[in-house]
Amino acid sequence: MIIGTGKASARMAEAVEAHYGPCDGLVITRNGYARPTQGIEIVQAPHPVPDAAGVAATSRLIDLVTGVSPDDLVVALISGGGSALLCAPSEGLTLDDKMAVNRALLASDAPIDEMNVVRKHLSRVKGGQLAAACHPAQLLTLLISDVPGDDPCHIASGPMVGEDSTAQAALNIIGTRGIALPSHIRRAIAEGSSVVSPDDPRLKNAETRIIAAPSHSIAAAAKLAEVAGLDVRNLGDALEGEARHLGEQQAQLALSLQSELGPNDRPILLLSGGECTVTWRGCGIGGPNAEYALSATITLNGQQGIHVLACDTDGVDGAAEVAGAYAGPDTLLVAHEAGHDPATSLAQNDAHSFFASVDGQIVTGPTLTNVNDFRAILISPIT
Template structure:
C-alpha cells in the first residue's frame, strides 16, 4: 500500500482498539439489588451507552449527553446532544437531567457513569453567582490560552456544580465509572473534568493556573475561585467510599494497534510517547527533527520506519478567525519543517473532529508547503494565523472520517523513507 493508505489503516486500527464494546465487556460491574441507572457525557458517550445496554442483561434506564451529530440509536438510554467545544443551553439542561436521574436513588441501586473526552464542554453547570455566559467566556479563554488539558480542567472543575466529583456526590448509590481516556497520563479525574472522579487539586491550584496563563476570566468567575464555595470534594470524602472507576480505552493501547499495522507492512514502528503535551507547532518541530534524523542517519531508528505518538497538544490563538485545530496546526508546522523530504504524516483526532471544522486532521508530506504556494497561499502566514484548515483544504489534504464513536485524543504517525 502507499504511504497514505498505510496511515489511514493505522488510524483505523487505533480507533478500533478504542472500541467501547471491548472495554465495557471487560469491566461490567456486578448486578445491584435495586435499579441500574446509566449516565454519561462525552463525544463518544452515545456509542458507549449503546454498547453498555447491549451487554447488560438486566433492566436499566439512563441519560447521556454527546456533541451535536454524535448521537446513535439506543434502546433504553436517552441520548441528549449539546454544543462542543463551547457550551450552550442544551448542555446546561442536560447536566440537570443527569443529576435528576440519580439524585433519588438508594444504596441498593447502581449508577454506571460512561465518561469520555468532551464531557467538560457538554456539562456546563455554573455555580451560584455565575451565568452560562460566564462559563462560556471561561471556556473560550481556556481554549485560547495554550494551557494543557489537565490545567484547563483544574480550572473548570472549580467553576462548576457538576465537575470535580460533584455528579457522583449527588447520589446515595454506588457509582462505577467506565472511562475512555483522552488525557495524557490517563488520570481519570481529568477526563471530562472528572464529574464522577474527584482529585486533590484545590481552588488555589486553579488560581495559580489563572495567573500563570494570564487568563482574563469574568469577574464572577474570579470571585467564585476566591471563595470557599469553589472547593471541590476530595478523594477521601466518605461519599465516594463505595465508588470505583476503570480506564477502558486509552491512547497507549491504540498506538500499539497502529504499530502492529506498520510492522505487518514492513516498517519499523517506534512509539515516541502516548502522553505528549505542549504547543502544537513546537511539538511538530521536535517530531520533524526526529523524522529527518531517521531519514538521513538511520538513528535513533532505522528506516523504513513509522514514528507514532499520542497525547494532547495545545494551540495558543494568535489571531482570531483562523480555521482548524491542534492536529491541523501540527501538520502544517511539520510540513514546513520537512520540505523536500521523503516523509509523510497524518495528524488527526481519534474522535473524528479537529477543532473548528468537520475534519479529523490532515496529511502532510515534503511537497505540501510547495503545493500551498502553487495555489497562491503562504503556509507560514497560515500557521501564524492559526488557519491550517484553509491551506489543507486548498490542496486536498484534509482527512475526514466523521464521528468515530470513541476518543483517545491525538493520533500522529509519520512514515519515513
C-alpha cells in the same frame, strides 16, 4: 441506571444495551454523535463551548440520580468532551460566565489538565460532585481516556472521582495564563467552589475503570505497521506542548533518521499521541493536529520519502469538523501553485484552510470514540 457524558458516551451506551438489553438512564453527547439506543435517552449538546442545551441536560442528569438508594447501581459512561457537555455553573454564575471562561481557556496556551482544574472550581458537577450526588448507590464508572497519563481526575474534568486541587490553584492558573476574569467569577472560585475531596465518605462505594486509552490506539497502529514490515518507533502517547514546536521537532527527528537509512533498510514509522496546544495568534481556522502537520511540513521542506499524518481520534481537530491533516513531499509545491503560503498560514493559525487548499484534510465525521491525538510520520530510504 446508566448515566454518562462525552463524545463517546452514546456509543458506550449502545454497547451496554447490546450486552444487557434496554436500560434506564441518560447520557449527554456532542451534537451529531447520537446513537440508537433501546432505553437510555441520548441528549445532544454543543462542544467545545457549552450552551443552554447542555445546562438543561445536566440538570436532568442530576435529578435522575437524586434519591437513589444503597440497593441501586449507577453505571457512569465518561469520555473526553464531557468537560463542556456536562455544564452546571456554580452558584452565582451564569451560562454566559461559563462560556466566557471556556473561550478564554481555549484561546490560552494552558494544557488540558490546567483547563480542567479551572472548570472544576466553576462547576456543581465536576471534580467528584456528580459522584457524590449518586451516593449512597453503588457507583461504577467506565472511562475512555483522552488525556496524557490517563488520570481519571482529568478525563471530562473528573465528575466521578475526587479532586485534590484547591480554589487557589485554579486562581493561580488563571493568573499565570494571563486570563482576565470579572471579579464575580473570581469570587465564585475563591468562595463558592464545591469540589469533592478524594477521601469524602460519599465516594466510598465508587469504583473506576479505564476501558480504553491513547496507548491502546498507538499499540494497535504499531501492531499493524510491524505486520506490514515497518520499523516502528513509539515516541509516547502522552506528548504535550505547543503543536507547532512538536511538529518541527519531530520533523527534524525524521530528517535525522532518514539520513541514517541505507537503501535496503526498512522504512521507519514514528508514532506518537498526546494533546498539544495552540496559542492563538491569528484569525484563521486551525487545530493542534493540523498546526502540527503544517509546522512539520514547513520543516521537511519537500523532502522526498517522508509523509506526515496527524488526527484527533474523535474526528474533530479544534473546533472544525475536520479530524486532521496529511502532508507529503509534494504538499508545498501544490500549495505554491494554489497561491497559499505555508508560513503565513502558520502565523495566522490557519492550518485547516491551508490543508483544504492542497486537498490534505482528513475528514472522518464522528468516530464515536475519543482517545486523544494520533500522529504518524513515515520515513522511507532515499534510493
